[in-house]
Amino acid sequence: xxxxxxxxxxxxxxxxxxxxxxxxxxxxxxLVVGRxxxxxxxxxxxxxxxLVEDTLAKDAVLDIxxxxxxxxxxxxxxxxxxxxxxLHCPHCGGGEVDITKGRELHMASxxxxxxxxxxx
Amino acid sequence: xxxTCGCGATAGTKVETITVLENLLAxxxxxxxxxxxxxxxxxxxxxxxxxxxGAGKTSLLEATIQALSKDLRIGVIEGDLETENxxxxxxxxxxxxxxxxxxxxCHLDAxxxxxxxxxxxxxxxxxxxxxxxxxLVCPADFDIGTHxxxxxxxxxxxxxxxxxxxxxxxxxxxxxxxxxxxxxxLEEFDPARAEASMVKVRGQGAPxxxxxxTGAGLDAWTGWLKAQVAENRGLHPKxxxxxxxxxxxxxxxGHGHAHTHAPGA
Numbered sequence: 001x002x003x004x005x006x007x008x009x010x011x012x013x014x015x016x017x018x019x020x021x022x023x024x025x026x027x028x029x030x031l032v033v034g035r036x037x038x039x040x041x042x043x044x045x046x047x048x049x050x051l052v053e054d055t056l057a058k059d060a061v062l063d064i065x066x067x068x069x070x071x072x073x074x075x076x077x078x079x080x081x082x083x084x085x086x087l088h089c090p091h092c093g094g095g096e097v098d099i100t101k102g103r104e105l106h107m108a109s110x111x112x113x114x115x116x117x118x119x120x
Numbered sequence: 121x122x123x124t125c126g127c128g129a130t131a132g133t134k135v136e137t138i139t140v141l142e143n144l145l146a147x148x149x150x151x152x153x154x155x156x157x158x159x160x161x162x163x164x165x166x167x168x169x170x171x172x173x174g175a176g177k178t179s180l181l182e183a184t185i186q187a188l189s190k191d192l193r194i195g196v197i198e199g200d201l202e203t204e205n206x207x208x209x210x211x212x213x214x215x216x217x218x219x220x221x222x223x224x225x226c227h228l229d230a231x232x233x234x235x236x237x238x239x240x241x242x243x244x245x246x247x248x249x250x251x252x253x254x255x256l257v258c259p260a261d262f263d264i265g266t267h268x269x270x271x272x273x274x275x276x277x278x279x280x281x282x283x284x285x286x287x288x289x290x291x292x293x294x295x296x297x298x299x300x301x302x303x304x305x306l307e308e309f310d311p312a313r314a315e316a317s318m319v320k321v322r323g324q325g326a327p328x329x330x331x332x333x334t335g336a337g338l339d340a341w342t343g344w345l346k347a348q349v350a351e352n353r354g355l356h357p358k359x360x361x362x363x364x365x366x367x368x369x370x371x372x373x374g375h376g377h378a379h380t381h382a383p384g385a
Contacts, residue, residue, distance in 0.1 A: 002226060002258045009144040021138050036287055038257055085286040086320055095323040099290075107140045113133045 003039055006105070007047035011055070013107055018056055023112030026057035030109050034067045036085075036102035041066060060110075069102030148262055151230035155237070155265025162242040163358030164195075165349045166250060168264055170288060171272035172281075173254030176298045176332055178206045180272065181249055183332035185213045187342050192246040192349060197236050199228040199253045206251065216241055227258035230265055246349050246358070256281070260288035267352060268293040273327065275299050275306055279314035286321040294344060295327035301334045 010031065018026055029048075033039055041064055048062045069082040075094035087097040143149065159166045169177050178198070185194050196217045198206040207219035218236045220228060233250060240248065250266055252259040271292035273281055276299060282289040289295060295318060297311060315326050328344070330337030 002261070005225075005229075006144050009147060012147075013140065013142055013144065017138055017140050017142075021136075023136070023138065027135055037261065038287060085283070087290075087323060088320070095319065097323065105145060106143045109137050109139045109141075111135050111137050113135055115133070 003043040004047045006039060007044060007051055010048070010107055011051045011057070014057060014110060015055070017110070018112055021112075022114050023110075024056060024115040026060045026110050026112040028061045028063065028111040029057065029107065030063045030065070032065045032067060032104045032106050032108050034069065034102040034104040036069050036099070037105050039105075056112075065108070067101050067104050070100050071097045072100045073097055145261070145263075148230050151234060152263035152265040155230055155234050156267070158234075158237060158242060159248065159265065159267070160356040162245070163353055163356045164242050164245050164248050165268075165352040166248040166266040167345075167348075168250050168252055168259070168266040168269045169272070170252045170256070170259045170269065170292075171254060171274070171298075172256050172277060175254070175272040175274040175277065177251050177254070177272055178209055179332040180296070180298060180330075181210060181251065182213060183335065183338060184249075184342065184345070185210070185215055187335070187338055188247075188345065189213070189215070191346060193244055195240050195242075195245045195248045197233065197240065197248065197250045199232070199251055201225075201253065216245075222253060226253055226255050227262050228252050228264050229262045233264045246353075247345065256285040256288050260291045268348060270294050270296060272296045272298045273314060275303050275309045275311070275314075277309075279309050279311070280317050282314070282317040282321050289318060289321050292322070295322070296341065297327045297329045299331060299333070300329045300336060301331040 010029070014026060014029060031044070033041070033044070044064065045062055052058050052060060069085065070079065071082045071087065072079050073089035073092060073094050074096035076089060076092040078089055078091040079100065080090050082099070082102070088095055089097060169181070171177050181196055188194060194215050196207070196210045196215060197220060198210065198217060199220045199222060200206060201223065202221050204219045207217040210217035218239045220232050220236050222228065222232065228250065250264060269292050271288055273295060275297065278284070297314060303309065303311070311329065318327060328337060328340050330341055332338070
């Protein structure tokens with residue numbers, strides 16, 4: 001439901017990092033999103049398309065890595081996938097479970113080019 | 121355009137990869153830490169109150185103010201898309217209230233709360249409630265600088281809601297089952313089923329059952345609040361001498377970590 005503000009933050013970060021590294025054209029952006037964030041990937045892509053218009057990332061490809069949730073049992077130490085958000089250890093049945101994956105929300109990296117005035 | 125993968129690179133240009141690894145909510149989190157320092161400088165314990173629209177957040181706050189006004193100085197920040205109605209309801213009880221109208225935003229963020237603090241007399245408060253926009257999805261993702269998350273589930277909702285909206289129930293330090301005065305009329309809502317649904321997403325620990333209308337169960341809730349305020353006061357005394365406000369100094373509390381947990385949690 002707040003895909004736009006998330007992608008707006010991504011654009012700010014992207015421009016900041018591109019400027020700092022002298023990149024003038026961004027060709028690819030890699031975003032990592034945990035499924036527990038409740039963000040709709042199609043909407044993220046739609047917002048990205050709107051936000052990159054007239055920016056240094058206007059032709060960039062957006063890669064989204066969707067991370068499935070995983071947990072760690074404090075009782076028996078098992079690591080396991082959480083398919084339906086049931087926070088019980090499938091090995092010992094314990095309910096003391098820490099979420100280890102699925103809450104990610106970051107820009108991993110981006111690709112870009114340093115164009116000289118002659119290229120542009 | 122590159123013919124291999126469709127990216128924007130043209131032949132002959134050198135594509136570089138820049139590693140970022142930065143959280144997209146980092147700016148909000150930084151501001152939330154800043155807001156938390158405002159609270160800690162004044163020894164104010166702040167609570168993020170979340171639920172569906174209509175679960176009884178404002179009514180609960182009204183009942184809480186009435187029950188606690190002799191013991192604690194309370195302030196309220198109200199979040200809604202539109203209107204000043206909820207802040208007006210709170211002000212009738214003689215406590216300071218600020219209204220944030222978000223317009224289209226489905227949640228409060230740290231910037232909105234920071235701006236609302238301008239009118240909040242923190243030096244004169246012990247406890248601040250921030251009533252988030254009624255929504256069980258988005259508010260869970262935004263740290264607004266509070267010390268604890270309280271989530272309400274009213275008995276007029278489905279008793280399987282915790283499983284349907286696990287992220288917010290998981291983030292709660294305390295869950296309140298509200299409007300229990302209506303239970304006799306709602307045979308489809310089974311409190312035991314609601315509690316089982318909560319255990320599934322939160323682990324052990326029962327919610328507090330209460331009714332803001334009749335006052336039933338309110339003592340356990342106000343007792344929890346008093347204990348939280350007292351504990352927080354030990355960490356951040358209300359000495360009337362706020363620390364030098366260092367903007368670069370980040371507070372260590374993460375999102376959703378109160379100092380203690382609910383009774384039985």
